[in-house]
Amino acid sequence: MAHSHTPVPVTARRGGPLRGRVRVPGDKSISHRAMIFGLLAIGETTVTGLLEGEDVMRTAAAARALGATVHHDGPGSWRVRGVGVGGLREPAGTLDFGNAGTGSRLMMGVCGSHPITTTFDGDASLRKRPMRRILDPLEQMGTVIVSQEEGGRVPLTLRGPKEALPIVYRTPVASAQIKSAVLLAGLAAPGETTVIETEATRDHTEKMLTHFGAQVTVSPEGEHGRRIVLKGQPELQAAPIVVPADPSSAAFPLVAALIVPGSDVLIESVMTNPLRSGLLTTLREMGADITIESEANEGGEAVATLRVRAGSLKGVTVPPERAPSMIDEYPVLAVAASFATGTTRMRGLQELRVKESDRLAAVEAGLKAAGVTCAIEGDDLVVEGSGGSVAGGGTVATHLDHRIAMSFLVMGLATDKPMQVDDGAMIATSFPSFVALMNGLGGEIG
Numbered sequence: 001m002a003h004s005h006t007p008v009p010v011t012a013r014r015g016g017p018l019r020g021r022v023r024v025p026g027d028k029s030i031s032h033r034a035m036i037f038g039l040l041a042i043g044e045t046t047v048t049g050l051l052e053g054e055d056v057m058r059t060a061a062a063a064r065a066l067g068a069t070v071h072h073d074g075p076g077s078w079r080v081r082g083v084g085v086g087g088l089r090e091p092a093g094t095l096d097f098g099n100a101g102t103g104s105r106l107m108m109g110v111c112g113s114h115p116i117t118t119t120f121d122g123d124a125s126l127r128k129r130p131m132r133r134i135l136d137p138l139e140q141m142g143t144v145i146v147s148q149e150e151g152g153r154v155p156l157t158l159r160g161p162k163e164a165l166p167i168v169y170r171t172p173v174a175s176a177q178i179k180s181a182v183l184l185a186g187l188a189a190p191g192e193t194t195v196i197e198t199e200a201t202r203d204h205t206e207k208m209l210t211h212f213g214a215q216v217t218v219s220p221e222g223e224h225g226r227r228i229v230l231k232g233q234p235e236l237q238a239a240p241i242v243v244p245a246d247p248s249s250a251a252f253p254l255v256a257a258l259i260v261p262g263s264d265v266l267i268e269s270v271m272t273n274p275l276r277s278g279l280l281t282t283l284r285e286m287g288a289d290i291t292i293e294s295e296a297n298e299g300g301e302a303v304a305t306l307r308v309r310a311g312s313l314k315g316v317t318v319p320p321e322r323a324p325s326m327i328d329e330y331p332v333l334a335v336a337a338s339f340a341t342g343t344t345r346m347r348g349l350q351e352l353r354v355k356e357s358d359r360l361a362a363v364e365a366g367l368k369a370a371g372v373t374c375a376i377e378g379d380d381l382v383v384e385g386s387g388g389s390v391a392g393g394g395t396v397a398t399h400l401d402h403r404i405a406m407s408f409l410v411m412g413l414a415t416d417k418p419m420q421v422d423d424g425a426m427i428a429t430s431f432p433s434f435v436a437l438m439n440g441l442g443g444e445i446g
C-alpha cells in the first residue's frame, strides 16, 4: 500500500501573548466510535461535531466498505445508515486505516467476530504497532488469523467464525482500545462477554453501547479497575450522537497559553470526562492558572469552558495510575514541564513506546534538541524545568506522530529561538485546524 508523502517542515516562533476564545474539534475517540456504532445499528445515526480528521475518515471509509451508507451533510454533520450486528458485508478490498490505531483495532474487534474475511493495513507507523493485543482475545473468540506480519503487525487478515464465543478477558495492559475491541467483538457472540481492567480507561465504548440499547453493566474491580459485562447479540438501534470537543486537542492551546508570557485564552466546551482529565489534574498540581468559566452537558458528557492564563509552574511527580487518563497528553505535558521550576517525573509510561511513534524516545530527543535536560529512567520520563526560559532552536523528528509535531510547535511559541518540526503532515490525522487555530490566538506557526 503506497503511503509515502512529502514531509512538510513547520516552524513555530515566539511572538506576543496568546489571546482569544477557541473551540477545538470533536473528540477523536468518540468520532471513531460514532462511525462504528452507526455501522452496527439498525436505522440512521445522526452525528454532529464529528472530527473530520484523517484517522476518522479512514474509519468512515471502512464502515462504508462493510456495508454502511455514510452521508456528509455539512461541517461535522454526518448520517450513517447501518447494517446491524451480524449484518456486515465482506469488503471488496483491504481496509486501510492509515495512521489510526484506534480505528484499526476497534474495527478488528468488529470484523473478527463476524463470518467474513477482512484485511487490515496502514501507514509505516501503523505497520510497526502491536496488534497481538487484539488478536489474542479474538483467537479465544474463534477468529482465525489467516496472515499477519511478524509479531502480529499489519497487513493482517482475519476470518471470523460462524458464531463467536463469548469470553471473560482481563486486559494485560491498561488500554481502552483492547477493552473496546473485545466488547465490540462480543456484540456478535451469544451470552455474556466480560472485560476486566486493572486500571480504568476511557469509557466511551461502554457509554455508547448503552446509548444504542445494549445491556452493559460496569462495576468496580480492585482499587482502580472496572469489570464490564455485555449481553451479546443485541439489536442496536440508531441514536443521535453529539461529539464534544476533544480534551487531547485542547491540551495544545492550553499548554501554549500557560507557557507564553501574558497569555489569556478561553477554550470552549472541552469534554471533562474524568477518565480523560489527568492533564488538567496534573497542570493544576503544577500551579497552572486554569479556571472553569461555565459547565454544561453535551451528548451525555460533561463539558467546561476553560480560562487559561500564563504563570509560573512547578515540577511534580505524576503517579503511574494517572497514565490512562492522560495517555496522549504526556508529550505536551513534558513541554510544560520544561518551563516549570524544578523536576517533573512522569512515572509508568511504558505504553508511550507503542503509540504512533516511540513517544518516550521522541520526546526525549525533542527536548534535548531544545536544550532541555531530561532522561528516561526505566519507564519514567524525568524533565528538569528551566524555570521559564528554554533555548529552543532545534529541529524535531516527528516519526509520523501528530502529537510529537503539535507538542514541539507549542514549545516553539515560547522558546528563545524558533523550533522546527521535520513534518507537520500528520497533524491532519487528529487536528486539521491546529495551525490556523493557534495562529488565530496570536501564535506564529508556519
Ligand SMILES: O=C(O)C1=C[C@@H](OP(=O)(O)O)[C@@H](O)[C@H](O)C1
Pocket (backbone or CB within 6 Å): 028, 029, 030, 102, 174, 175, 176, 177, 178, 180, 202, 327, 328, 351
Ligand atoms: O480508545 C481510544 O479511543 C484510545 C485509547 C488510547 O489508546 P490505548 O488503548 O492503546 O491506550 C489512546 O492512546 C488513543 O489515542 C485513543
Ligand SMILES: C=C(OP(=O)(O)O)C(=O)O
Pocket (backbone or CB within 6 Å): 028, 099, 100, 101, 102, 103, 328, 355, 356, 403, 430
Ligand atoms: C495514540 C493515538 O491514537 P491512535 O492509537 O488511534 O493512533 C493518539 O491520538 O495520540
